Amino acid sequence: MRLRLTPRDSTYFDLLAQLARHTVTGASLLAELLGASRPEREGLVKRLTEVEHLADDVAHSIMKRLNQTFVTPFDRDDIYALASALDDCMDAMDEAGHLIVLYRIDELPMAVSEQVQVLQRCAELTADAMPRLRRLEQLTEYCVEINRLENQGDTLHRSLLGDLFDRTTDPITLIKLKEVVDVLEEAADAYERVANLVETIALKES
Amino acid sequence: MRLRLTPRDSTYFDLLAQLARHTVTGASLLAELLGASRPEREGLVKRLTEVEHLADDVAHSIMKRLNQTFVTPFDRDDIYALASALDDCMDAMDEAGHLIVLYRIDELPMAVSEQVQVLQRCAELTADAMPRLRRLEQLTEYCVEINRLENQGDTLHRSLLGDLFDRTTDPITLIKLKEVVDVLEEAADAYERVANLVETIALKES
Amino acid sequence: MRLRLTPRDSTYFDLLAQLARHTVTGASLLAELLGASRPEREGLVKRLTEVEHLADDVAHSIMKRLNQTFVTPFDRDDIYALASALDDCMDAMDEAGHLIVLYRIDELPMAVSEQVQVLQRCAELTADAMPRLRRLEQLTEYCVEINRLENQGDTLHRSLLGDLFDRTTDPITLIKLKEVVDVLEEAADAYERVANLVETIALKES
Numbered sequence: 358m359r360l361r362l363t364p365r366d367s368t369y370f371d372l373l374a375q376l377a378r379h380t381v382t383g384a385s386l387l388a389e390l391l392g393a394s395r396p397e398r399e400g401l402v403k404r405l406t407e408v409e410h411l412a413d414d415v416a417h418s419i420m421k422r423l424n425q426t427f428v429t430p431f432d433r434d435d436i437y438a439l440a441s442a443l444d445d446c447m448d449a450m451d452e453a454g455h456l457i458v459l460y461r462i463d464e465l466p467m468a469v470s471e472q473v474q475v476l477q478r479c480a481e482l483t484a485d486a487m488p489r490l491r492r493l494e495q496l497t498e499y500c501v502e503i504n505r506l507e508n509q510g511d512t513l514h515r516s517l518l519g520d521l522f523d524r525t526t527d528p529i530t531l532i533k534l535k536e537v538v539d540v541l542e543e544a545a546d547a548y549e550r551v552a553n554l555v556e557t558i559a560l561k562e563s
Numbered sequence: 564m565r566l567r568l569t570p571r572d573s574t575y576f577d578l579l580a581q582l583a584r585h586t587v588t589g590a591s592l593l594a595e596l597l598g599a600s601r602p603e604r605e606g607l608v609k610r611l612t613e614v615e616h617l618a619d620d621v622a623h624s625i626m627k628r629l630n631q632t633f634v635t636p637f638d639r640d641d642i643y644a645l646a647s648a649l650d651d652c653m654d655a656m657d658e659a660g661h662l663i664v665l666y667r668i669d670e671l672p673m674a675v676s677e678q679v680q681v682l683q684r685c686a687e688l689t690a691d692a693m694p695r696l697r698r699l700e701q702l703t704e705y706c707v708e709i710n711r712l713e714n715q716g717d718t719l720h721r722s723l724l725g726d727l728f729d730r731t732t733d734p735i736t737l738i739k740l741k742e743v744v745d746v747l748e749e750a751a752d753a754y755e756r757v758a759n760l761v762e763t764i765a766l767k768e769s
Numbered sequence: 770m771r772l773r774l775t776p777r778d779s780t781y782f783d784l785l786a787q788l789a790r791h792t793v794t795g796a797s798l799l800a801e802l803l804g805a806s807r808p809e810r811e812g813l814v815k816r817l818t819e820v821e822h823l824a825d826d827v828a829h830s831i832m833k834r835l836n837q838t839f840v841t842p843f844d845r846d847d848i849y850a851l852a853s854a855l856d857d858c859m860d861a862m863d864e865a866g867h868l869i870v871l872y873r874i875d876e877l878p879m880a881v882s883e884q885v886q887v888l889q890r891c892a893e894l895t896a897d898a899m900p901r902l903r904r905l906e907q908l909t910e911y912c913v914e915i916n917r918l919e920n921q922g923d924t925l926h927r928s929l930l931g932d933l934f935d936r937t938t939d940p941i942t943l944i945k946l947k948e949v950v951d952v953l954e955e956a957a958d959a960y961e962r963v964a965n966l967v968e969t970i971a972l973k974e975s
Contacts, residue, residue, distance in 0.1 A: 421766060535944070
């Protein structure tokens with residue numbers, strides 16, 4: 358394993374880790390929101406949007422730095438794609454929170470909490486993995502585990518859809534719940550994209 | 564500010580400006596279509612598709628030129644992404660027009676006109692900005708303004724969705740209107756992608 | 770026409786051809802599934818998923834090889850994009866099969882079979898074209914034909930949507946059928962992306 362980075366380059370790892378940690382906060386706000394009453398949800402969705410803005414700022418710093426520096430620790434395009442994919446995770450979770458409030462959804466199926474638990478686990482593993490990019494340590498375990506979680510999320514999503522169509526008689530309620538459930542699945546897909554990019558980087562550098 | 568481009572390279576700026584101007588035409592046809600009667604709409608959607616084909620041809624010329632020349636004024640990938648994103652703006656507006664006709668939507672909520680006004684403003688600003696890429700002039704103002712418009716569009720979109728679900732009792736009507744409103748939001752997102760790419764180019768070149 | 774590839778590089782062509790052939794199998798399983806009874810569909814969708822996993826494995830081999838070798842026959846990014854787009858074709862067809870089973874759709878409009886026939890034709894043409902990438906032979910014909918098929922698919926998709934909204938009175942049935950029809954259109958779009966990438970490669974190399 359080479360130790361190849363100068364101190365200056367390490368800013369990218371710090372920024373990526375910071376961005377991933379914002380998604381951890383986002384995922385736990387979303388989990389809190391699911392269990393909250395309708396008036397509490399308004400406040401929680403505002404905090405979710407604040408975190409989303411913080412994440413945007415970090416992503417923007419990464420892009421700006423990428424466009425202004427010559428030396429990057431990895432392939433410039435991979436860092437760019439990694440920041441974009443982490444931003445997509447955040448955006449999808451923020452969107453889910455907003456939809457729940459906007460559509461005034463009172464009761465969500467239990468399995469939606471399980472979807473959000475999968476996202477929380479993805480967020481934590483990703484935030485733990487980002488600093489390990491620096492020395493390319495234990496990244497395979499992380500990638501394997503995210504892929505396992507994404508498969509679990511996929512199965513959950515499909516069984517949730519099946520249940521929704523079986524049990525929901527009001528079509529407008531169905532449209533609302535389906536959109537929330539689909540957006541949460543998009544968040545899980547975005548975490549998988551992050552892990553696939555990490556795998557790509559690890560392969561190139563190894 | 565460097566003056567770095569040979570006359571030959573300037574074709575890219577001309578083509579990008581041309582593509583952006585097609586989206587201006589597209590956006591005004593869409594605005595016209597909203598206020599038109601059902602029989603008039605048929606004709607307007609045909610003209611919209613003609614403009615979409617013209618835009619496709621320009622995008623295709625850009626791609627072809629990119630693949631056959633060695634020297635490009637900016638990073639080849641950025642020009643490619645810029646042409647693709649402008650094409651996405653056009654496609655989404657064309658799609659919205661088609662859906663309105665296909666779904667025989669008689670009455671659209673007033674706020675849909677506001678969404679299209681945002682798109683018209685985005686289109687005009689973008690068409691004005693493309694020629695300024697040549698000397699990297701006044702691009703920051705453009706990017707800031709598009710981001711402001713996209714935020715405005717996002718707020719409009721969310722409040723429109725809220726209203727739709729509040730007021731529409733017929734689920735099939737809801738499905739139709741929601742798709743139109745969502746596709747218009749995609750068009751606004753595509754203009755934001757264009758502006759973000761312009762910002763990237765400006766940062767790299769500055 | 771240059772003969773520029775060393776034997777070792779040819780693995781990429783073999784792998785891309787293999788991936789495209791998996792989509793041929795996928796498309797015919799999907800065609801079979803449309804005409805099958807509900808109990809038979811369960812088995813067919815399982816086989817579809819098996820093929821999707823095989824395709825995933827091939828796509829993964831391509832990515833891995835790309836990240837570990839220095840010399841690639843074409844631009845590394847183009848091979849990557851080609852593998853991803855072929856994977857998207859497979860994913861969309863797999864998704865369509867799953868939705869038909871999950872939503873317990875008994876009767877599909879006849880035009881859905883025509884959509885799948887278009888996909889089968891796209892898949893076959895693509896599988897035939899992949900080995901010709903090696904010597905850049907007869908690729909224009911292939912690209913033109915795929916674009917023609919995609920336009921045909923687009924027209925089919927729009928007329929199907931029109932019919933669905935005209936004839937379906939139950940909104941929940943409408944939601945189900947619309948999703949299947951939209952996912953099949955995504956598969957056709959993905960085949961068009963493959964053809965556009967092939968055109969790009971051919972232009973760069975010519």
